[in-house]
Amino acid sequence: MTTALLRRLLPLPFVVLAAALLVFLLPRLAGIDTVRAVLRSRVAEAEPDPAVAARLTAELGLDRSWIEQFLRWLGRALTGDLGLSFATRTAVAPQLGAALEVSAVLAVLALLIAAVVGIPSGVWAARRPRGALDRVVTGLSVLGVAVPEFILAPVLVLVLAIAVPLLPATGWGTLPQAVLPVLTLAAFPTALAAQLTRAETLDALGLPHIPVARAKGLTERRVLWKHAARLALTGVTALSGLFFAGLIGGAVVVEVVFGIPGVGRLLYDAVLGQDLPMIQAGLLAIVVIAVLASAAAELAQLTMDPVALSRALR
Amino acid sequence: MPPARRRSRTTLTGTCLAAVLALATACGGATGAATGPVRPDGELRVALQFSPRSGYAMDTDDAFVLHQFGATETLVNSGSDGRPQPGLATSWAQVDPTTWRFDLRPGVTFQDGTALDPAAVVNALTWVSGVAAPPRAVKGIGLRAVADGPAAVRVTTTRPDPILPLRLSSVNTAILAPSAYRADAPPTVLGTGTGPMRLTAADGMQQAVLERNDAYWGTKGSLKTVTATFVPDPAARALALRAGDVDIAQGLPESSLLEFTEGGGYTNSAVAAPRTVTLMMNQAAEPFADVRVRQAVEKALDRTALAEQALAGAALPAAELFGPAVGWGSQDPPPAPDVEGAKALLAQAGHGPDDPVTVRLQTYPNRPELPTLATAVQGMLRDVGIDAQIQIGEYATQEPDLLDGRYDLFLLSRNYLTDVPDAGSTLVSDYSCAGSYNINRYCSPAFDALLAPLGTTADPATRQEVFRRASAMLTADVVGVPLVHSQENGVARNVSGYTVDPLAKDLVTPGLAVLGE
Numbered sequence: 001m002t003t004a005l006l007r008r009l010l011p012l013p014f015v016v017l018a019a020a021l022l023v024f025l026l027p028r029l030a031g032i033d034t035v036r037a038v039l040r041s042r043v044a045e046a047e048p049d050p051a052v053a054a055r056l057t058a059e060l061g062l063d064r065s066w067i068e069q070f071l072r073w074l075g076r077a078l079t080g081d082l083g084l085s086f087a088t089r090t091a092v093a094p095q096l097g098a099a100l101e102v103s104a105v106l107a108v109l110a111l112l113i114a115a116v117v118g119i120p121s122g123v124w125a126a127r128r129p130r131g132a133l134d135r136v137v138t139g140l141s142v143l144g145v146a147v148p149e150f151i152l153a154p155v156l157v158l159v160l161a162i163a164v165p166l167l168p169a170t171g172w173g174t175l176p177q178a179v180l181p182v183l184t185l186a187a188f189p190t191a192l193a194a195q196l197t198r199a200e201t202l203d204a205l206g207l208p209h210i211p212v213a214r215a216k217g218l219t220e221r222r223v224l225w226k227h228a229a230r231l232a233l234t235g236v237t238a239l240s241g242l243f244f245a246g247l248i249g250g251a252v253v254v255e256v257v258f259g260i261p262g263v264g265r266l267l268y269d270a271v272l273g274q275d276l277p278m279i280q281a282g283l284l285a286i287v288v289i290a291v292l293a294s295a296a297a298e299l300a301q302l303t304m305d306p307v308a309l310s311r312a313l314r
Numbered sequence: 315m316p317p318a319r320r321r322s323r324t325t326l327t328g329t330c331l332a333a334v335l336a337l338a339t340a341c342g343g344a345t346g347a348a349t350g351p352v353r354p355d356g357e358l359r360v361a362l363q364f365s366p367r368s369g370y371a372m373d374t375d376d377a378f379v380l381h382q383f384g385a386t387e388t389l390v391n392s393g394s395d396g397r398p399q400p401g402l403a404t405s406w407a408q409v410d411p412t413t414w415r416f417d418l419r420p421g422v423t424f425q426d427g428t429a430l431d432p433a434a435v436v437n438a439l440t441w442v443s444g445v446a447a448p449p450r451a452v453k454g455i456g457l458r459a460v461a462d463g464p465a466a467v468r469v470t471t472t473r474p475d476p477i478l479p480l481r482l483s484s485v486n487t488a489i490l491a492p493s494a495y496r497a498d499a500p501p502t503v504l505g506t507g508t509g510p511m512r513l514t515a516a517d518g519m520q521q522a523v524l525e526r527n528d529a530y531w532g533t534k535g536s537l538k539t540v541t542a543t544f545v546p547d548p549a550a551r552a553l554a555l556r557a558g559d560v561d562i563a564q565g566l567p568e569s570s571l572l573e574f575t576e577g578g579g580y581t582n583s584a585v586a587a588p589r590t591v592t593l594m595m596n597q598a599a600e601p602f603a604d605v606r607v608r609q610a611v612e613k614a615l616d617r618t619a620l621a622e623q624a625l626a627g628a629a630l631p632a633a634e635l636f637g638p639a640v641g642w643g644s645q646d647p648p649p650a651p652d653v654e655g656a657k658a659l660l661a662q663a664g665h666g667p668d669d670p671v672t673v674r675l676q677t678y679p680n681r682p683e684l685p686t687l688a689t690a691v692q693g694m695l696r697d698v699g700i701d702a703q704i705q706i707g708e709y710a711t712q713e714p715d716l717l718d719g720r721y722d723l724f725l726l727s728r729n730y731l732t733d734v735p736d737a738g739s740t741l742v743s744d745y746s747c748a749g750s751y752n753i754n755r756y757c758s759p760a761f762d763a764l765l766a767p768l769g770t771t772a773d774p775a776t777r778q779e780v781f782r783r784a785s786a787m788l789t790a791d792v793v794g795v796p797l798v799h800s801q802e803n804g805v806a807r808n809v810s811g812y813t814v815d816p817l818a819k820d821l822v823t824p825g826l827a828v829l830g831e
Contacts, residue, residue, distance in 0.1 A: 036710040039447055042374040049454075049750070052447045059446060088369030089500055095518065154553060161557040169557035170361070170545060172520065257550045259543055261520040268546070269519050272680065273367040274710065 008298060012291050019287040020077070023280050024070050034062055037274035038086045060086070073280075082281040087273045092281045095266065100248070100285060102172065103255070103262035106185055107247035109178065111240060113186035114193045119236060121190075122197025123229045127220075129202060137194055144191025149253040153184045157257075170259040181258040185251055189243045193236055200232030207231075234304050241297025245290030352810065355538035356828030360821070361551040363565035365519035365544030371500035373445045377485040380503055382821035383524050383542065384511035384535075386488035389416055389435065390479045392817075395641055396735040397774045398479040402430060402489055402508060408772070411474035416482075417466045422531045424491035425505040425512045432461035438489040439469065439482075441501065451484030451733045476772035477736050484733040485819055510535055511822055519544055524822070535824035555580075555805060561828060562812060564804040564821075568628040574805040583814040584803040588639040588731045590632055591687060593795040598719040598755035601671050606663040608792035611723075613656035614698040615691060617648040621798045624690040625683055629798035634785045636730060636737065637799035639816045642778040644785065656698040665699070673722035675702040678709035681727045687797060688725050716753050724753060727800070735817065737781045738768040745788060756793045 027034060035053045038060070057063050061072070076083060082092040118141075125137035157180060161169040171177045204210070205228045213223045252264035259265075263282055270278035362382075368374035372386075380386045389403040398406075403416040422430035439459040443452045456472030471478060481487070494506035505512050510530045515523040524540040543560065545551045552570040555563040566574070574580035595602040595611065602608050621631040636643035665671050675692060677684040685706055692702045702723060715721055730740045743749045746765055747757040764784055771777055788794075806812040811825035 030708075031711050032708065033710050033714070036713060037708075040710055042368050042371070042447060049447075055446045085369075087367045087374075089371065090369055154549070157553050157557065161559075162553070165557065169559050170543060170550065170554040171559065256547050259520065259545045259550065259554075261518065265519065265546075269365060269367060272546075274708075275367070 005299065008295055012295060015291055016288055019291075020074055020284055021070065023283045023287070024073060025066075026280070026283070027276050028066065032274065032276070034060070034086075034276055037276070040274070042087065077281070077284065083277040085270075085275050085278050087270075087275040087278070092277050096263065096278070096281050096285060099261060099263040099266040099282075100289075102260060103248045103251060103264065106178075106182060106251055106254070106260070106262060107244055109182045110186040110189060110247055111243060113182065114189035114243070115240075117186075118190040118193030119197045119229075119233065122194040122199075123201050123224060123232070125194065125198045126201035126205065126228070126232075127224055134198070137198065141191040141194040141198075144187045145195070147187065149184055149188075150257070152187055153180070153254060153257045156180050156184060172258070172260040177258075181254050181260055184258075185247060185254050189247070192239075192243075196236050196239065197229070197232050200235045201228050204228035204231040230304075234301050237304060238297050238301040241293035241295070242290070244293045244297075245286065248286060248289055350808075350830040352536050352827040353830055354536055356536055358537050358540045358562070358809070358822070358826065358828055359560040360540065360542045361545045361554050361560040361563040362542050363544075363546070363548070363551070365546065366516070366522075367519075369500060369518075370503045370513075370516060372488060372490065372503070373442055373447070373449050373486055373500070377449075377488060378818050379522075380507070380513070381485040381488060381509075381819050382815075383513060383522065383540065384509045384820075384822040385503065385513045385524060386485070386490065386507040387509050388483050388485065388488050389418075390483040392480060392483040392735045395774070396480075396778065398483060401483070402435075403482075406479050409468065412472070413468055413470045414478050415462055415466055415468050416479075419531065420465065422508055423529055424493075424508055425527055425529070426491045426493055427529075428491050428493070430489065430508060432463070432465070432467045434492050435459065435467045435489055436461055437492050437495060439467075439487060441495055442487055449484060449486035449733065450739070451481045451486055455481070457481075474770060476768075476770055477734065477738065477777075480734045480736050483735070486733065510824055511537075511540060533824040535822075536827045537822070540822050552805075555807065558807075561809050562804060562806045562821075564802075564814070566803055566805055568626050571803060571805070574807075579807050581806045581809065581812060582803070583805070583812065584801050585814045585816045586630055586637055586639040587729075587800040587802045587816050587818075588637070588643075589727060589729045589800040590635055590637060591629070591683065591725060591727045591797045591800070592632075592635070593691060593797055594716075594721075594724040594726050594753045595792075595794055596719055596721050596723075596753075596755055597793070599722075601663070601665070601673065602722065604663050605792060606659045607665070607671065608795075610656040610659040610663070610698060611695065611700065612792050612795045613649075613652040613659065614694050614700065615795055615797065616651040616694060617795075617797050618650075620687060620690055624686055625798065629683065629800050632796035632799050634789050635796050636781060636785045637796075639799065640731070640735070640737070640781075642737075642781045642785075651694070653698055660699055667699075671700040673700065673702050674705050675723040675725070676705045676707070676712060676721055677725035678712065679706055680709065683798075683800075684725050684727060691725070691797070717751070719755050725797075726753065731817070736777065738765075738777065741765055741781065741784050742768070745784070745793060754793050756788075756791070758787075758791065761787055761791075 035056050038056060061069065080093055082096060084090065085092050121137045125134040128134060157169045160167050160180060167176050167179050210223060210227055213227045248263060251262055252268050255262040255265035256268055267279060267282045270282065366376040366379050368376045370376045370380055388401050391399040391401040393399045402419050402422060404419050406414055406416045409415050418430060418432065418435065424430060436459045439457065442449065443457040455475055457469060459467050459469045462468040469478060489508065490501050491506040494501040503513055504516060510527055511524040512527045513522060514525050522542045526535065526538050545554060548565055548567045551563040552566045554560045571582060574582050595608050597603055617631040621629045630637060631648045633646045633648040634644040638645055675688055677688045679685055688704050692704055695702045716724055730737050742765055743751040745752060745756055746762050764780065764787060768777060768780055802814050802816060804814045808829045810827050810829055
């Protein structure tokens with residue numbers, strides 16, 4: 001197990017380093033004039049002024065070579081100092097930390113719904129393929145996968161905040177305010193979890209140990225949940241890491257529509273304001289989260305699935 | 315005035331939201347006419363279009379947000395006629411060509427309890443004129459302030475500045491308490507202004523909370539608290555208003571405005587903004603060095619169709635650079651397009667099937683109307699035989715080429731008041747021979763001579779006459795083609811006293827009140 005662990009973890013720092021370099025070079029690769037971008041983010045129609053540009057270039061340390069800038073940026077990032085926002089001229093780290101916290105709450109709640117609703121639905125649907133329940137689950141999951149967030153969000157607002165005014169349409173900080181965004185965000189992973197669990201459970205029900213379990217006299221429920229669903233869960237578990245990272249960084253639509261101060265909204269505003277330190281720090285944080293979550297999910301899968309573990313050790 | 319980033323962003327999300335919002339009418343929603351008495355100690359909730367991006371730094375566009383909230387005040391206010399009005403200064407006088415004296419209003423205290431005195435004013439003005447990138451209103455004028463007795467300040471400039479009082483109406487020159495100013499950071503704005511509302515909580519891009527300043531020197535309003543939520547998506551703001559989450563929503567999609575009717579208890583306001591989208595033409599190079607080609611472009615464009623069809627009525631067709639937002643602006647409709655006339659002019663200039671005009675039409679995407687207009691303009695130019703290839707990229711990346719004259723056509727959205735209700739700065743920077751932002755590469759000694767009195771004339775009527783004549787001259791010389799003037803809108807429910815300020819400086823005023831028991 002330790003060997004498998006090391007094999008999984010050792011490449012991670014290099015992946016993060018490569019991502020950090022790419023993130024740092026992004027504005028250069030995109031041809032963005034940082035100083036002009038900063039000036040226009042502070043005062044939108046600021047006319048060009050070479051003296052002001054020179055002062056700002058020195059103030060931001062942009063007159064150094066890019067390698068020096070990268071090493072300084074990376075060195076500070078390793079100590080948790082992500083620099084100052086070009087826009088607010090305050091530290092990036094606390095703003096990013098607060099936003100990540102909000103997004104993590106959203107992502108965890110969405111994944112919780114996906115686990116509690118999606119996985120059992122998939123297992124139940126697999127119990128009687130093409131039965132009524134299977135058709136309902138399959139139909140709803142296709143809908144959940146197909147309907148994008150920018151459609152689902154306003155539809156939920158329309159139904160649950162306007163037509164039947166049960167919940168607020170915008171804001172963050174109270175439980176009612178969390179309901180619509182979490183439901184919107186949970187739709188896709190829930191649907192996908194249901195589809196994946198159904199498919200994996202059906203596969204597992206076809207394996208040779210299932211008739212043996214039935215021959216031993218186990219109830220159908222026990223066969224389904226203990227011997228088939230457990231195997232099916234390994235695939236879903238492996239995907240959960242990717243889901244988590246995707247939900248953290250990919251909730252832009254939900255956070256913008258519902259006015260939630262998460263990392264998606266933070267990056268959305270940073271991109272509009274061309275706040276490069278914030279964009280770079282946000283992207284790097286998402287990459288790190290994605291790498292860690294993916295590794296954690298993979299390790300969880302190894303502990304649950306002996307076959308996968310032995311394959312990893314080979 | 316609303317700067318470039320103060321804009322509506324019609325995203326894919328927004329479009330879809332708007333479409334779904336249209337269904338909301340059929341599904342009902344909160345209704346009820348805006349009736350009832352003014353609610354004492356009312357609590358107002360507002361959905362704002364633009365979040366503070368620079369931590370409420372006074373030297374940035376965030377100063378507009380603070381002034382809209384009623385948290386900050388300036389020495390001078392500007393009236394709708396473009397004339398300076400008393401603010402924290404009750405009167406002013408020009409002592410000599412480069413010096414003005416401002417008498418401070420007695421009895422004013424900052425929200426932190428300290429008194430407004432000359433030292434505080436000097437401190438604030440010195441800070442804002444000394445930042446690395448000074449705001450447009452005070453940039454490059456060498457502003458210095460010193461105390462002049464116990465209740466006045468003297469403000470000097472390097473050169474004579476006839477509009478200094480107007481410059482001090484810029485929201486960036488608001489006066490904060492001395493305690494606001496820190497060594498290595500922008501001033502703190504929590505409870506340090508003098509306005510009728512006190513900013514008590516500022517949750518970054520999410521929300522701001524204000525409470526009534528009961529020690530305010532002027533008329534106190536009925537609102538006890540104001541909660542401003544920053545909702546960047548226009549259709550999401552409309553949904554929040556419909557759901558009753560907010561009482562006022564600013565900058566709604568044109569498609570949703572018709573649904574907020576008076577019958578539903580909504581007050582719908584729209585005003586022309588001092589912002590013009592102009593098709594810039596590079597006069598320093600062929601083909602637009604030839605006035606006949608520029609005239610052909612002008613005749614090819616149907617500006618009414620651009621405003622009413624391409625932008626679905628979200629803007630007004632422009633006849634000249636200055637529009638109905640200002641007293642000296644043109645109220646006339648633009649000339650009708652003349653396709654045959656355009657073709658004839660191109661033929662006179664030597665262009666035809668054998669030598670077609672092929673140009674690049676550049677613009678930028680962060681004002682969503684620009685790519686839409688570019689596509690429509692491309693079609694209209696094609697009809698007269700001009701092949702325009704559209705190129706869309708970040709503005710900051712394109713600016714060096716624009717300023718160096720390495721472009722053909724450029725669609726630019728430009729606020730012509732640059733923070734103060736006076737167009738002198740824009741005319742000089744954008745159209746004079748030595749202008750720092752002369753994208754058209756226009757240079758006319760006659761035009762420069764026309765602008766010359768602006769350096770010495772303080773009288774608003776005289777200045778505005780210069781603006782009128784300058785605008786007419788730019789039209790005659792076909793210095794770019796002004797296409798449309800932007801509009802600002804907002805919708806309120808169960809609120810009285812709500813108006814949309816075309817300069818984007820005022821929102822929470824003492825007259826604003828929540829209605830109902």
